Amino acid sequence: MNDMQPDQIVGEYVEHTLNFYDGSSRKILVTEIETEFPKGCLIVSRTDTSGVITHCNESFVKMSGYAREELIDQPHSILRHPDIPPAAFADLWNTLEKGEKWNGYVKNLRKDGGYYWVYVTAIPNIRNSVTQGYTSVRREPSRKKVEECIKLYPTMF
Amino acid sequence: MTYQLAISPDFKPELISDWFIFNTWFQRQWGQGVHLELHQGFDEQHQALNDKKIDIIYANPYDMSRLVREEGFIAIAKPFQKPDEAVIASHIDSGIQSLDQLTAPLTIAQADSPDVNTIGMIMIEPADIDPADIIVKGAPSYVSVAKQLINGDAQIGFFLAEAFNELSRLVKKQLQPVISSQIHMIHHALLLSPNCSEHINTVREILLSMHQDARGNEILKGLGIEYWEPMEQEDAEFMVDLMDTLIT
Structure with a gap:
């Protein structure tokens, strides 16, 4: 996954480095600009079992700020925001690998450095008893819950 | 043998006669007897499913999980660009x-x-x-x-x-x-029970070419469907996964 570049960013940014479970890392540039969740929409994506994006809908593309071709075949962690504690993602993967559904409130990173909050439900795509990949559906979150997460997540690092 | 066709009970009441006309056309094309049963609500339709009295169904996406994963129904077709919003x-x-x-x-x-x-x-x-x-x-x-x-x-x-x-x-x-809503991905679909598995290709061909037949096209217009497009089993499985994420 490529590092984020300053010329892609809108507004003032802060630089962070994300370290991923596979040992790789990514330089990201983060702003404080929030994009509102599109009313009445669902953001939908599918990944293979290693978390690489195989499908995404128009709302996913639009909210991410990337072009579709920049998203397909990329790790889903392209959306990872440094404010979300790694423990949340560990819980997500542990739950999915057990064949169960995971729900949670997540702040996603956009290509332009901004962010958007979502309520995520992710499930394994089980076909003939074998997990073929994962589907993730994000919907507009309760603002009250988001405010709770804004307070809670910094305590989880 | 007469097959049983069921329509999701949330169909528009003014389309009752159009579904009967559809059934008449469909069984003529297929060369098999088909009885259209319009259930009074989802409870009655689910009971018919329990009693194995449904062979072909135009199903609500909410029921797709049971139909596909528990009853072994096979996805045949979906109406072109007619999502449930x-x-x-x-x-x-x-x-x-x-x-x-x-x-x-x-x-x-x-x-x-x-x-x-x-x-x-x-x-x-x-x-x-x-x-x-x-x-x-x-x-x-x-x-x-x-x-x-x-x-x-x-x-x-x-x-x-x-x-x-x-x-x-x-x-x-x-x-x-x-x-x-602007989801674009949730829609009704036509499914066949495992009892009819030997007819999948025939039924699919009839439906997918329905709009090319003058009478068939007229019937589709009455039902508010432009044409049927193919629905693969994976499309149905994906719909089940999608609905599953929403029912929490």
């Missing part, structure tokens, strides 16, 4: 123009259409109404949902977008849409 509406004088104006306790009028009601419930989640403060009032039709809003018996109502758009001008001018 929901509209949440209020009375024009209710003061409810957006979700942030919803307050508890909240009374919701809804018809017997599980996918629309699921989408409706998801859309009101950001309003932070405690589920214990939500009162749901069932209605036999979308016109009745509208009446409940007009009479002040409910603050908001859930509508299939198509049904909301087709309300009479007189009714519609007393209502206002609060929010409309």
